[in-house]
Amino acid sequence: MAVALDRIRVGSAPDSWGVWFPDDPQQVPWQRFLDEVAEAGYSWIELGPYGYLPTDAARLTDEVNRRNLKVSAGTIFCGLHRGPSEWDATWEQVSRVAALTRDMGAKHLVVIPSFWRDDKTAEILEAPELTTEQWGHLTRGMERLGREVRDTYGLDIVVHPHADTHIDTEEHVERFLDSTDSDLVNLCLDTGHYAYCGGDSVKLIETYGERIGYLHLKQVDPDVLADVVKNEIPFGPAVQRGVMCEPPAGVPELGPVLTAAQKLGVDLFAIVEQDMYPCEPDKPLPIAVRTRRFLRSCGA
Numbered sequence: 001m002a003v004a005l006d007r008i009r010v011g012s013a014p015d016s017w018g019v020w021f022p023d024d025p026q027q028v029p030w031q032r033f034l035d036e037v038a039e040a041g042y043s044w045i046e047l048g049p050y051g052y053l054p055t056d057a058a059r060l061t062d063e064v065n066r067r068n069l070k071v072s073a074g075t076i077f078c079g080l081h082r083g084p085s086e087w088d089a090t091w092e093q094v095s096r097v098a099a100l101t102r103d104m105g106a107k108h109l110v111v112i113p114s115f116w117r118d119d120k121t122a123e124i125l126e127a128p129e130l131t132t133e134q135w136g137h138l139t140r141g142m143e144r145l146g147r148e149v150r151d152t153y154g155l156d157i158v159v160h161p162h163a164d165t166h167i168d169t170e171e172h173v174e175r176f177l178d179s180t181d182s183d184l185v186n187l188c189l190d191t192g193h194y195a196y197c198g199g200d201s202v203k204l205i206e207t208y209g210e211r212i213g214y215l216h217l218k219q220v221d222p223d224v225l226a227d228v229v230k231n232e233i234p235f236g237p238a239v240q241r242g243v244m245c246e247p248p249a250g251v252p253e254l255g256p257v258l259t260a261a262q263k264l265g266v267d268l269f270a271i272v273e274q275d276m277y278p279c280e281p282d283k284p285l286p287i288a289v290r291t292r293r294f295l296r297s298c299g300a
């Protein structure tokens with residue numbers, strides 16, 4: 001009998017329906033996502049890319065309430081390692097997303113660092129390693145973001161390590177955490193991205209427990225990943241090859257991750273995200289139903 005994971009709040013996100021962009025002909029309409037995520041047995045969702053779901057808070061509230069759904073977070077992308085000149089554009093994006101996130105009753109803003117390699121074209125956009133000066137811009141910029149988002153919108157930022165960004169490997173994630181103030185900046189640990197970049201999620205939860213503010217549950221297919229690493233394939237094409245797979249077929253094992261998170265003794269969102277852009281419209285629902293059932297078997 002699995003341990004009851006009563007501090008874990010499971011949800012899902014547009015990402016698990018193949019949604020990466022606000023508007024794209026290869027994606028399912030937002031009404032279908034909302035209908036199916038509720039049908040699959042989830043009660044918490046994220047906003048996904050801003051503009052995919054309605055951006056009018058009253059309208060979105062009506063749509064989620066009708067389906068007994070609640071919103072756990074919104075998401076932004078930013079390149080604060082480039083220095084203070086990035087602030088105005090970042091804040092302009094943050095203002096829109098954070099206002100909607102707050103108005104939907106959520107408490108978290110997921111912050112994803114910008115990509116150093118283009119998802120679609122594989123073009124190298126920036127060096128994969130930051131200079132010492134850029135690390136300084138990144139950590140001070142994220143602290144400023146954490147402070148201003150909290151003061152202005154009442155939300156906590158949770159920074160999301162991600163493949164093909166500068167916060168990816170164990171070394172980079174630990175460096176980021178060691179260089180930022182825990183009162184201002186914590187982590188959205190994405191178990192799939194962390195495994196993709198060679199990290200061990202259970203170890204990170206056990207050693208940096210007080211910095212884990214939010215979870216994305218995701219698994220990697222180790223065979224596809226070996227090929228991706230060997231051939232230096234960028235993240236977008238890697239997803240098309242199925243590198244992020246349906247639990248429990250991949251790694252890391254999610255039961256031990258959830259048990260380690262439960263032991264932290266705090267309430268934590270654990271939002272399922274199986275990247276699959278682009279996908280056939282009938283593919284996500286059966287996977288979502290099976291994944292929800294699997295997580296229940298783990299106690300969540």
Ligand SMILES: O=C1C[C@@H](O)[C@H](O)[C@@H](O)C1=O
Nearest residue numbers: 015020160190216273275
């Ligand atoms: O949180 C996420 C948002 C997606 O758009 C992203 O690319 C995905 O991999 C992810 O983890």
